[in-house]
Amino acid sequence: MPKQKVGFYFILPWLVGLIAFTIVPMLIALYISMTNWSIIGSAEFVGLANFKRIFEEGMFYETLWITVRYALLAVPMTIATAFIVAIFLNNNLRFIGIYRTIFYMPAIVSGVAVAIVFKWVLDPNYGVINSLLANFGIDGPNWLYDPNWVLPSYLIMAVWGASGGLLTYLVGLKDIPRSLYESADLDGANFLQKVRHVTMPMMTPIIFYNMIMGIIGAFRKFTDAYVLGGAGNQGKFYMVYLYEEAFAFYNMGYATALAWVLFVIILTLTIIINISKKYWVHT
Amino acid sequence: MNSNSRKVRINKAILYLVLSLGSVLMLLPFFWMISTALKPDNAIFTVPIQWFPQTLYLNNFIRAMEVVPIMRYMFNTFLIAALKIFGEVFVSALVAYGFARFNFKYKNILFMVLLATMMLPYEVTMIPTFIIWSRLGFADSYVPLILPAYFGSASFIFFLRMYFQTYPKELEESALIDGASYLQIFIRIFVPLSKAALMTIGMWSFMGTWNDLLGQLIYINSPEKYTIQLGLASFSNMTGETLWGPLMAASFIALIPVILILLFAQRYFTEGVKMSGIKG
Numbered sequence: 001m002p003k004q005k006v007g008f009y010f011i012l013p014w015l016v017g018l019i020a021f022t023i024v025p026m027l028i029a030l031y032i033s034m035t036n037w038s039i040i041g042s043a044e045f046v047g048l049a050n051f052k053r054i055f056e057e058g059m060f061y062e063t064l065w066i067t068v069r070y071a072l073l074a075v076p077m078t079i080a081t082a083f084i085v086a087i088f089l090n091n092n093l094r095f096i097g098i099y100r101t102i103f104y105m106p107a108i109v110s111g112v113a114v115a116i117v118f119k120w121v122l123d124p125n126y127g128v129i130n131s132l133l134a135n136f137g138i139d140g141p142n143w144l145y146d147p148n149w150v151l152p153s154y155l156i157m158a159v160w161g162a163s164g165g166l167l168t169y170l171v172g173l174k175d176i177p178r179s180l181y182e183s184a185d186l187d188g189a190n191f192l193q194k195v196r197h198v199t200m201p202m203m204t205p206i207i208f209y210n211m212i213m214g215i216i217g218a219f220r221k222f223t224d225a226y227v228l229g230g231a232g233n234q235g236k237f238y239m240v241y242l243y244e245e246a247f248a249f250y251n252m253g254y255a256t257a258l259a260w261v262l263f264v265i266i267l268t269l270t271i272i273i274n275i276s277k278k279y280w281v282h283t
Numbered sequence: 284m285n286s287n288s289r290k291v292r293i294n295k296a297i298l299y300l301v302l303s304l305g306s307v308l309m310l311l312p313f314f315w316m317i318s319t320a321l322k323p324d325n326a327i328f329t330v331p332i333q334w335f336p337q338t339l340y341l342n343n344f345i346r347a348m349e350v351v352p353i354m355r356y357m358f359n360t361f362l363i364a365a366l367k368i369f370g371e372v373f374v375s376a377l378v379a380y381g382f383a384r385f386n387f388k389y390k391n392i393l394f395m396v397l398l399a400t401m402m403l404p405y406e407v408t409m410i411p412t413f414i415i416w417s418r419l420g421f422a423d424s425y426v427p428l429i430l431p432a433y434f435g436s437a438s439f440i441f442f443l444r445m446y447f448q449t450y451p452k453e454l455e456e457s458a459l460i461d462g463a464s465y466l467q468i469f470i471r472i473f474v475p476l477s478k479a480a481l482m483t484i485g486m487w488s489f490m491g492t493w494n495d496l497l498g499q500l501i502y503i504n505s506p507e508k509y510t511i512q513l514g515l516a517s518f519s520n521m522t523g524e525t526l527w528g529p530l531m532a533a534s535f536i537a538l539i540p541v542i543l544i545l546l547f548a549q550r551y552f553t554e555g556v557k558m559s560g561i562k563g
Contacts, residue, residue, distance in 0.1 A: 006465050007385020011393065014378040017434020022400055025411035032411060039414075088302055093295065101549060102306045105313075108552075109541050111494035112515040113534035117316045119519070120527055128315045131332040160312070167552060220404060223496040227516055239406065239497075246410055247501060259406045266404055 033256040043253070050257035060258070063241040066151070066234060071218035073155055078162035079210055083203065085162070086169035087195065100170075107164040115227040118157050119144065129156075147232030154235070157224060165210040172206040173199070204281045212273055219266055238262060313538075320344070320531040327528055344536070347529035350521075353536055355507070356514035363425050363510065364492040370433035371488045372481055378435045379443030380469050384455065401437045413501055423504045432488070439484045446480045447473060483551040486544060493541060511537045 037043035054060050089100055121128050122143040130140030141149040180198050225237040246255035320343050321336040416427040458468045496512045
């Protein structure tokens with residue numbers, strides 16, 4: 001490889017950005033989280049009081065529990081959905097390209113528009129889901145307007161958007177050597193046995209990747225929750241709580257402490273999953 | 284032989300059936316959005332619902348634009364996205380080139396740091412960064428949304444570095460003999476060679492801007508500076524009875540650019556996943 005210093009000049013913009021937009025803000029975040037700062041007025045150093053308050057606050061546990069419950073259900077559900085859809089799409093049929101485009105659509109359309117559309121799709125009276133249920137004589141729930149049905153509403157959206165990782169599964173499926181299936185055929189394995197004993201083990205690296213991304217995504221969930229909310233505060237995910245503390249109530253110190261706690265949670269989960277890797281991820 | 288080909292045909296039929304059913308479910312929200320956008324109020328609020336609009340009622344689009352200046356918001360978002368894309372793509376490529384094609388002191392440590400920042404949740408730095416920008420007098424402006432892009436993006440750098448590493452060493456060697464500088468080699472050889480990868484990144488950058496709510500929510504206050512996400516969010520949060528017809532019309536307009544990208548540039552997404560080599 002060529003010259004030493006030249007390379008350093010090329011990465012310089014990133015290094016400056018790292019200092020300006022990551023390292024300095026992190027140091028400031030460390031300080032702010034120990035003050036009672038609220039934008040106006042001066043900040044007072046309060047030590048670990050913000051962190052103490054977090055663990056005494058009912059809202060912290062409530063929003064964390066909503067987020068954790070969502071993550072526990074949404075992550076496996078989306079992984080399973082994307083995996084199954086990918087197996088179906090991994091066939092050389094005519095028009096398969098059109099199907100792929102359709103299934104991939106939810107992955108790139110996101111944001112407020114989709115959240116609003118789902119609010120309307122899930123409308124208890126005039127929405128399309130309850131109308132379909134009514135055709136089968138089922139009296140549909142009030143979805144986002146019923147505290148018990150808020151989480152299922154979010155799960156429906158998650159499964160619909162499960163194709164976020166679809167392309168990764170498709171690429172992974174393409175990389176599985178034909179010979180593995182051929183020898184399974186020789187052993188007389190049926191379709192489900194092949195999925196269980198060839199496809200699944202070979203796909204564990206992809207599942208692992210999507211699991212980490214899914215968990216991080218679940219803990220950072222904001223847009224849908226901010227737009228849709230949900231009855232009885234059941235749509236108040238952790239990030240919405242953090243956002244409100246910071247930008248609605250200007251409790252900058254407390255909100256920054258919340259951000260650190262989120263950081264530690266995500267970091268811990270990522271480390272745990274990484275450790276678990278050697279027990280179930282095929283290499 | 285005969286029974287075998289019959290089995291294949293039945294399998295195919297089942298596949299098509301399942302895929303078609305799945306597609307219907309995938310498209311249902313879009314269908315319902317468009318159907319509602321094209322119906323007058325008295326056809327929207329009916330039980331049982333009216334699946335297809337009876338007439339082509341375009342008034343919802345006009346009503347939507349009367350309530351919120353959607354075109355203005357679209358323009359604002361395009362402006363931010365355009366200013367951001369250039370910096371994010373070019374600088375990320377520059378940095379990736381540095382990491383991929385040179386050896387220098389602390390390179391590996393610095394690259395580990397880069398990887399670490401990819402995992403770092405943006406939320407931790409969100410509040411301090413907001414405070415810094417406000418202190419500098421850039422609150423309620425697009426600067427905090429655009430300028431950081433000009434320092435590169437960790438995930439884009441990571442992706443492009445892998446791409447640049449695949450080229451043979453001889454690529455620069457012959458150019459160096461011809462007296463080209465490294466910057467010239469980057470611009471004249473690496474950029475043209477990597478068009479597909481740069482396109483992929485450009486698209487990710489655009490989608491990131493188009494679909495972002497949190498960042499825009501924090502920095503932008505004046506309604507005339509709203510982006511499409513902020514405009515839609517404020518439209519849906521308006522008090523009083525929800526104007527579902529106009530709201531669906533507005534949502535439809537907001538999704539058009541993204542859907543166009545999907546239809547015409549899908550191969551770049553696939554390319555991106557193939558290249559990112561996430562297979563552990």
